[in-house]
Amino acid sequence: MIKDFIKGLWRENPILVQVLGMCPTLAVSTKAVFGFSMGLATTFVLISSSVTVALIKKLVPHEVRIATFTVIIATFVTCADYFLKANFYSISKALGPYVPLIVVNCIILGRAEVFASKQNVARSFLDALGMGCGFTLVLIVLGSIRELLGSGTIFNYAILGKGFEHWVVMALPAGAFITLGFLVGLFNWINQKWQR
């Protein structure tokens, strides 16, 4: 049981290993705070839809399962979007269209198809929680690196002094691609060291 949770954090990490859910990862990681909120929103949708799919898996005909899963996911995304708009308007504004785009985040549909539609509710919950945490973790790391180099802060706390020249490229799309590229490289390098 505990393995269902742990595997999402490292061995089957959705971003670094499965290379899924790239668009929110790259787009909202300009600041650690945005990465964290996006991670939480995605984790919420992931858990709710995985549990729902696991509950109704026997009722859904095989041919229309993908459409059904998508509608379930879209419903929870609408909830998350309206919640953010009502309670955290500035964050919702900063994340922009990337909150509704959680609908097409392949991690969620992937977990519903590969795991939740075959397993029981408890295991699906743990699996979704693990994947969500793994996703959030990478978003925070990526967001922190880009925020630190791009504006000298992490979670809006000043880390580097005033003399630090901001790396503007880190806040731009190019910085997101390159940072994530090196992060994937670092992850693979650590794994290769371990295996030896």
Place this chain on the structure above:
Amino acid sequence: MATLIIIFISAAITHNFVLTYFLGICPFIGVSKRLEQALGMGLATTFVMTLAACTTWVVYHFVLLKFGLPFLQYVAFILIIASLVQIVEMFIRKTSPVLYRALGIYLPLITTNCAILGLALFMVMREYTFLEAFIFGLGAGCGFTLALLIMAGIREQLEYSNIPKALQGAGMTLIIAGLLALAFMGFGGIVSD
């Protein structure tokens, strides 16, 4: 007319969906190993994008707004896109077996392409007219195809080079995409927002 040209250039080049909005990254990384594949995927996506832009515009303005249901936006859009892809697939299979063989395997993948849903959302946010939405979809599709083709060209060459083991695959692809994004920033001056 000038607005339409600006929308097209902005969607295709200066605000390229892949390289500035990070939409459609999954096929961009997954289907960019061969030029032929990239062209097939690009054309199929452009086709669906243009159709989807028109269909979602009509549904949003004549159904969702009219009956006061904008909160159903996401559910409605994703259903439209999924059924549209299905219909297009069936239509092409019946009418043109040649085109079906060329595009067939890419069509189902397009449903989960975030660029299509992103397109519909941007269209609503920016309050485009029907004609503008059509041009926007066409431009975004062309921009996607362009980015995919450039990437595939580079990756075909990359097979002969010696890449550090840890960076092989996704790592290197992302770094190249970053450099491409930098290059596309150079076009930024063509159109101002």
